[in-house]
Amino acid sequence: MIEVGVGVGSPPLVLTVIIENAGELFGIDGVIPGSCVGIIGDTVVALGDLGGFDTRSAVRLDARGGLVTGGLVDAHTHLVFAGDRADEHALRARGATYLEIAEGGGGIASTMRQTRACPVEVLVLEATRRLDRLLLGGVTTTEIKSGYGLDAQSELKLLHAIKRLSETHPMEIVPTFLGAHTIPPEHRSNRTRYVDLVVEEMLPEVAEGRLARFCDVFVERGAFEPQEAVRILGRARSLGLGVKLHVDQLTAGGGAELAAHLGATSADHLEHVSPAGITALARAGTVAVLLPGAGLFLGEDVRPPARALLDAGVPVAIATDCNPGTCPSTNLGLMMTLAVSRLHMQPDEALRAVTSSAARALDLPPRLAGLTIGAQADVAIFGVPTHRHLPYAFGADVTRAVVKRGKILFEREPCPSFSSLTTR
Ligand code: NIG
Ligand code: FE
Numbered sequence: 285m286i287e288v289g290v291g292v293g294s295p296p297l298v299l300t301v302i303i304e305n306a307g308e309l310f311g312i313d314g315v316i317p318g319s320c321v322g323i324i325g326d327t328v329v330a331l332g333d334l335g336g337f338d339t340r341s342a343v344r345l346d347a348r349g350g351l352v353t354g355g356l357v358d359a360h361t362h363l364v365f366a367g368d369r370a371d372e373h374a375l376r377a378r379g380a381t382y383l384e385i386a387e388g389g390g391g392i393a394s395t396m397r398q399t400r401a402c403p404v405e406v407l408v409l410e411a412t413r414r415l416d417r418l419l420l421g422g423v424t425t426t427e428i429k430s431g432y433g434l435d436a437q438s439e440l441k442l443l444h445a446i447k448r449l450s451e452t453h454p455m456e457i458v459p460t461f462l463g464a465h466t467i468p469p470e471h472r473s474n475r476t477r478y479v480d481l482v483v484e485e486m487l488p489e490v491a492e493g494r495l496a497r498f499c500d501v502f503v504e505r506g507a508f509e510p511q512e513a514v515r516i517l518g519r520a521r522s523l524g525l526g527v528k529l530h531v532d533q534l535t536a537g538g539g540a541e542l543a544a545h546l547g548a549t550s551a552d553h554l555e556h557v558s559p560a561g562i563t564a565l566a567r568a569g570t571v572a573v574l575l576p577g578a579g580l581f582l583g584e585d586v587r588p589p590a591r592a593l594l595d596a597g598v599p600v601a602i603a604t605d606c607n608p609g610t611c612p613s614t615n616l617g618l619m620m621t622l623a624v625s626r627l628h629m630q631p632d633e634a635l636r637a638v639t640s641s642a643a644r645a646l647d648l649p650p651r652l653a654g655l656t657i658g659a660q661a662d663v664a665i666f667g668v669p670t671h672r673h674l675p676y677a678f679g680a681d682v683t684r685a686v687v688k689r690g691k692i693l694f695e696r697e698p699c700p701s702f703s704s705l706t707t708r
Contacts, residue, residue: 299342300324301661301690302334306352307669312640312654314632315671321352323661326689331657345692347665350684351674353635354654355424355662357642358616360552360573360603362462363418364411364445365432367398369608373581382582382610383534386506392432392466395608399432399442407445408452414606415455417614419693422664422683426455427603427646429500431462436486439463443495454688456662458646460528461487461496464516466507479512483519491523497647498549502530503539510542517546526647532556533578544568550601550645554588555579562589566596571645574637575605576622577613590627600629601645602637617682620675631672661690 301323309316309331318332322339330337372385372394385391399407411428418426428446433439443459450457463482471478490496499520501513507530508516517527526549531539533553540561543551551557551565552573565572574588593600602623605611613619620634629637636654643653651660665685668677685695 296336296338297324297329298338298340299329299334301345301687301692302339302342303345303347303352303663303665303687305349306347306665307349308351308671309655310351310353310635310671312354312650312656312659316655319347321655321663323687323690326661328655328657328659328661328663331655343692345665345685345687345695347684348667349669351666351668351671352655353422353664353666353671354639354659355664355686355688356422356616356638357646357648357652358418358423358426358603358606358638359550359601359642359645360429360575360605361426362429362431362605362607363414363426363614364407364428364430364442364449365395365399365608366402366407366410367395367608368612369394372609376583383506386466389469391609393469395432396434396468400435400438404441404445404448407442408448411445411449412453414614415449415453418616419455419686420681420683421614421616422666422686423616424456424662424664424686424688425458425643425646425648425652427458427460427498429460429462430496431465431500434463434465434468436481436489439486440489440493440495443490443493447495454691454693456652456688458498458648459496460498460500461490461520461525462500462502463487464501464508464513466502475512479515482516487516487519487523487525491525496525498526498528500528500530500552503537503542504530504533505535505537510538513542514546517548528552532558532561540565543570549647552603553578554593555584555586557589557593559592562592562596562598565593565598571599571601571641573601573603573645574623574627575603575611575619576626577611577619578605580622580626581611581613587626590623590629594629594633599641599644600633600637601642602634603642615679617674617677618679621678624675631675634675635671661687663687
């Protein structure tokens with residue numbers, strides 16, 4: 285048993301919530317022996333068994349032999365947007381590429397037009413539904429980027445929508461400013477003017493209003509050049525924001541090297557990362573955030589080299605990338621499946637990629653990095669017996685219950701078609 289807070293001779297501390305009958309407890313360092321979690325207030329105080337604590341008045345949550353983990357963390361989403369791009373999905377099936385569609389005025393610019401025209405209340409409502417779906421999948425913390433406004437007023441509208449979501453939704457939200465997502469059509473003839481706008485107008489307002497923890501830049505053909513990213517992220521850092529980059533997604537461009545050079549907290553995508561880029565990330569301690577849903581949805585064969593990254597010592601996180609263009613999905617469990625099936629990660633690596641490594645990609649405190657004594661009581665219970673069965677539950681809805689900051693948010697029966705998985 286592991287426990288805290290019980291001094292010799294002092295009266296036993298009173299648990300507020302007990303999770304019992306876990307088939308497996310998966311903690312910050314892997315599988316923990318035992319079957320119970322004890323919670324007081326918003327903190328995990330016992331893991332394994334509950335000896336020493338007063339259990340009489342606790343609310344009991346029966347895991348029924350299921351897997352119990354820390355709440356999952358989705359380290360990369362663009363989930364505040366309006367409209368959809370189903371037309372582009374169909375166009376790609378006819379052979380058009382993502383870059384061709386973007387060059388023709390579609391892509392990010394299409395969502396930008398729909399998002400600029402959308403009232404903030406509607407953006408908040410639609411994003412709330414996406415957060416609900418994430419939560420139903422066991423996610424209790426998520427990052428959300430702006431990036432579909434692409435002018436000062438609209439980017440601030442998105443960041444205010446994200447702020448409103450963090451005030452109204454139980455999900456813990458890490459906001460990221462992605463004003464440098466692409467050059468909006470009105471600035472394409474003078475891109476420097478747009479970079480000036482991001483650096484001199486948007487970033488100071490974002491920082492002053494404390495509207496974002498990170499600044500992200502999409503470095504890619506048709507988006508931003510490395511030198512532009514250096515300027516934008518240099519300013520962001522001087523204003524107290526952390527640094528993230530979308531790099532090496534569609535074409536190879538030394539993006540990982542750039543992220544390492546800038547001391548970025550994370551480098552995201554990395555389908556085309558070079559061997560030198562992998563070494564640079566490992567040296568810099570930059571987290572690789574891989575988004576296997578995006579490549580799959582775009583129909584790309586190139587996959588990020590998760591094995592090479594892990595073997596080089598780069599922490600690897602997996603995220604949904606939830607966005608209307610490259611991955612309209614909130615299914616983080618499915619991304620774990622893809623991590624195992626397509627990126628050759630082991631199930632325990634896939635689970636760390638959505639807990640401790642994802643927390644690291646967001647620079648979250650250890651309290652939010654998974655189950656351990658003293659952790660914030662964010663817990664997910666799944667109707668599968670072990671962590672190996674979570675990525676195995678291909679596309680299925682297996683979450684049984686979610687606890688956020690010690691509060692039971694929901695508890696439900698497992699999906700009946702998955703009952704076979706709950707028998708060992
Ligand atoms: O992460 N790569 C850039 N941004 C998004 C796609 C945005 C869009 O197509 O709307 C991504 O894949
Ligand atoms: Fe993205």
